[in-house]
Amino acid sequence: MPRQRTGDTRARIQQAALELFAVQGMQQTSLQDIADRLGVTKPALYYHFASREDLLNSLVEPMIADFEAYAEGLRVAAPVSPRELLGSYFDLAYRHRAMIQLAIRDLSVLHELKLADRFIEWRGTLAELLIGPSPSLRDVVRCMVALGGLSDCAVMIEHTPVAELREAAVDAAYDSLGR
Template sequence: MVRQQTDTRAQIRAVALELFSEKGYEKTSLREIAERLGITKAALYYHFPSKVDLLRELVQPMVDDVAALLDAVERAGGTDPRRFLADYFDVIARNRTVFMVLINDIGALGQLDLVPEIFRWRGRVQSVLVGPDAAPGDAARVTVALGGLQDAALLLAADHVAEVRAAAVDAAHRALTP
């Protein structure tokens, strides 16, 4: 039976994400990914010319998810901060494994040149939550609120998502209040 190209790409992405999560991006080779799948390295290169191309495809849905959330809120002219924090928590939780790969292997962020994009997200989130001309204290509160919310989504939510989400959103919302 011949594999569908999209099935092979999806299998490669799944195995790569699993190995990147286990070993880190830098310590995982394309050879290991190919061996785990039972395909040749040449077959893997057919689908992904480089490891960074594979990583980029793994990260892109997360980038799109964050961008879609921010675009929707900005188009609407703002939102209730608590609603936004809940939606942001959901985005982080939904992309938890990819976030963890990037956090655990900071070099991967550099490979994708994502650091400037992450800082742009933070600026956009700050504008949504406290306005574009935030005072330093407001900016600090946004940083604390988002950092705590992200950490809760990444580190605590695996087994108790609803409970952690409610507590994290509540705490982040309180952090925003002067």
């Protein structure tokens, strides 16, 4: 029987952790729980991750890097049409929906990784690109409804074909902007 590659084992550990974190919460999930789920020893997990926090960081880092690159890419490409920005934001949120769901369901994840501040900063970048640097209160509210509603649709609505969901969510977000 061929030996499993380290990257495969690491990915299996991450997937099991994500599933358990989503069901039990991050604080309530131990490395032993993850080892038991995989049928491996706890020291085998330590070979790949020094701690539960290290494991959580490995799950979150790709999302953070993706959001950072996305926000910077939009700044460089500005101006971007509102519909194009909303569509690409939907795609980004949808791609990271499992991690975002975990952060929503277990607020300790947001706190521990200081994700709330990052999400606020990313949203601020998007808002400025959509409504400019000195918007009216009405524009700020419309923008928050558009971005919040769009990301909620991408993350929370299940059992709907993604293309259909994307079209409906982007249309609704665009309409919320009052354009």
